[in-house]
Amino acid sequence: MCGIAGIFAKSPSQEIDSQILVNMAAIQHHRGPDNYGYCNPKDVGVGMSHARLSIIDLNETRGRQPFFLNGGHTIFAHNGEFYDFQRLRAQLTADGEYFVSKSDSEIVPHLVKRFGMQDTLPYLRGEFAFALFDEQEDALYLVRDRFGIKPLYWTQTDNNIVFGSEVKAVLAHPEVTPEFDSQGLFHQLIQVMVPGTTAFKGVNQVEPGHMLKITRENGEFQVQTTKYWDMDFPEADKREKKDEQYYVDGVRDQLLEAVQHRLTADVPVGCYLSGGIDSCSILGLASAASQHPIRAFTISFDNDDYDESKIAEQMAQATEAEQDVLQLNADLLYDNFARTIWHTERTIYNTLAVAKLMMSQHVTHNNYKVVLTGEGSDELFAGYPAFRKDMFLHGMEGPDEAQTDDWQKTLAESNKLFQGAMLPKDEYISDDIDSKVGFTPSCLQPWLGCSEYAFNLLCPERRNELEGYEPGSAIAERLDKNFLEGRHPLDKAQYVWIKTMLEGQILTWGGDRVDMANSMEARPAFLDHHLAEFAAQIPPEFRIKGSREKHVLREAMKGLLPEVLYNRQKFAFMAPPAHTDDKKWRKLKALFAKYASHEQIERAGIIDADYLDSLIAKQESPETPDADKVQIDAVLNHVLGIMVLHHHFIEQDISELAHDKAQQLGWVV
Structure with a gap:
């Protein structure tokens, strides 16, 4: 609030x-x-x-x-x-x-x-x-x-x-x-x-x-x-290991308490509902704890590869929730891109942020101010595919050939859409992160791997200012070694994600900023610190069991989840990228024409227009591999975001805008 x-x-x-x-x-x-x-x-x-x-x-x-x-x-x-x-x-x-x-x-x-x-x-x-x-x-x-x-x-x-x-x-x-x-x-x-x-x-x-x-x-x-x-995982040789059921029961108890607290309000409280076990678990517990049916708000995309609304519908039916589905298409997503950047105050790699902003607007129009959400579950229970990769590469001792084949097959099949974003398309090693963490976590590699694009996209004056700059070194410097030393590799990977991507992405342009843009408060029950402190004690092999991520959470929520959700692997909630659809690509290029023309780029003095043109041409080439297109799509969204930020916050006088807004509201003293 x-x-x-x-x-x-x-x-x-x-x-x-x-x-x-x-x-x-x-x-x-x-x-x-x-x-x-x-x-x-x-x-x-x-x-x-x-x-x-x-x-x-x-x-x-x-x-x-x-x-x-x-x-x-x-x-x-x-x-x-x-x-x-x-x-x-x-x-x-x-x-x-x-x-x-x-x-x-x-x-x-x-x-x-x-x-x-x-x-x-x-x-x-x-x-x-x-x-x-x-x-x-x-x-x-x-x-x-x-x-x-x-x-x-x-x-x-x-x-x-x-x-x-x-x-x-x-x-x-x-x-x-x-x-x-x-x-x-x-x-x-x-x-x-x-x-x-x-x-x-x-x-x-x-x-x-x-x-x-x-x-x-x-x-x-x-x-x-x-x-x-801070998120304090126990040192590996000091972790007290109990039987699996202890952790299953503990997660259920702690999450239920967290949900009950977050139902406290003097206004109606709803839930966000996707097709993942995180939001489904929250809805299941909230429905059980509430005396009234819960309103469940679901986003539906116009691309079957990314749409989860049908699975969410099964959960809504199982809990007798009042499901409210918002259908989004390219027009809505790209027409609201610039408005989203005004609220996020940082760039976005995917129009998911726009989708979330449109959903919070829909929630507000339905007279709700508060929703419970599933953010934080992947961070606590190792749900992202990058965690499975790091667990296999760094956290298992001598996996046999069958384990190797199973891990590689399941990871590739369930995450092929996200190669280049949620998973690296090429290995990227940062010496400074390696020195601090012991390896470069897979969650950072796709983005650090964009460094060459980023450097070449900036204008020559900016490149001169960045000569010798190493982004991995700057990130490593902010990581507290006291919470990394002696920890299991999976703990380290989760800790790095929590300190970087959780706060800088999921809770910013995927959370508060696009929620509060429409005067709506989201409450992520998984990020209750009592639950987080309990989750930190769960042994890595109970968080990821074989190739099954979030194992303990699944078992804790088994009675609440329909079978398809209980068995379903993690699917990243993400809007369809522009390159997957000609209409979306045309809408994106129209935004470039509006905010990032050659004249505007020259006036702003930020971006190298020639390199940007070459990157767009590469994206349009049928010879460019899909994983490269996923990565370039993200970079192009960031370039557009920078130019929109320049329009909103550099070209305009914010102090004058603020004064005019106060006058408009009648807030005059």
Whole structure:
């Protein structure tokens, strides 16, 4: 729920402009259309604003943020949900704390008052990003949830720390000048980002599971970064192994509890439903726990190779859910491409992000604000084909010939559509990642393998800035060796994915940003940290048993799933690429003509137009192998995304747009 923004000045005497705060909330009105608020007391040098999506405590006066509490010494703004908050609120009330709302958000300032920030964080369960100013410490805290489900960006100007739920909220401050970062652009083109970075120079993300404490000393900011949580797989020789049924029962219990918590809302809660066991498991448990039929929202594509709606229908029937199917075609996907980039604020390799944006719009039009989703299951239970590949190559001792044949056959048959995206078409080795991890995980290889394309696509000036740059080295530097050393290879592969692709892709352009674009909150129950900590203890051979991925989860959910789902191998949920259909390819080329003509490319000074032309010609050639076309399709989407980003955020004055939006909404102070 919601969007937050704020300004922390170098001096307490510096006045914070009220209208700028409101403008920063207005530019992310889509995150919180129900109400807004701001707070900037005199002689404190800090201000916060908040655009509210009402889900818990619908009273617009009582639940309005930012909260100004603890005798005026604390300012607090929150985006997301805290679960089990009723129990915590009751305990704090019994200890003499007075609450002004029924909102889950308000527990944080009371917990911090009682325990301090560091000791408060273990109490917090859910998906969240928040800012808290403590006047007695003269400190601003910026905190993000354990997996990065909710976003939080920040930058430093000459006079201020500026932060917000979206990059556009940060750029809405007049002191922040939008400028592309060459390394950031390079990583946009290869899909995988360096954790904590963006495409924009000086604009950073608070990393998942991290807390920033920013203080003022002698007119300068001191920024202290603390990791408060990480995905901690046990060291291989210290793992306590129990029988399989123990883990099956534990997963079922933990997931049910996570789902029950995420059904908590003062508005109706639905579910996303694809043809995979992840969303089907969530729907099955939610239906069992609910007193009413669950509305299940399904995407249907106009390509049988990628469409899972028929399988999803079986699950909907089994649970007596009210299935709602949204049919998407090339026109809808490509006509909404540019709008999607405005919300993702990064490039996308596939129109799945557009499909998700269209689905959240459909959900909102059906008067739902909240859905439960299946994201996170593949990360916890090793569902992606890349994990099976790494398990076989690095995690098994002396597989025999029969095992080798079975593994190669099943992996190839079930993932031939995704060669070049979900699986590498060629091996790519990064020496620095090898040194840190022990091998280059297969999940990174398809994208690092695009480095030559990416380098040649950038204009000569940008290439000069990147001379000698090694993307694998930059990624490796952000991986914590303390959570890699001594771990099983499968644990390492999952850890790397969680730190890179989960946060930078699935939870960003596949999650929060396209969900909240239409004022809809998604709740990924699998990413409950209690469940995650239990899943980390599951032995690798129970996560992937033979060639069967997510074995423990399948067994835990066996009674809920129709037979076809219980036995079905992982199928990546992905929109049909442009090269698979002439109509889609024409729509993509029309977008290039609109946003990436030779004239526009020359004016932007980012892309090498000649190399782009050669890449498009290669994509159109019947001689180009399918796996190459999958990879080039992704790269072309990224190029288009960069040019749309340039149109949205560089050519336009975001601070003016934010002011105009506030005027349009009547948010004038």
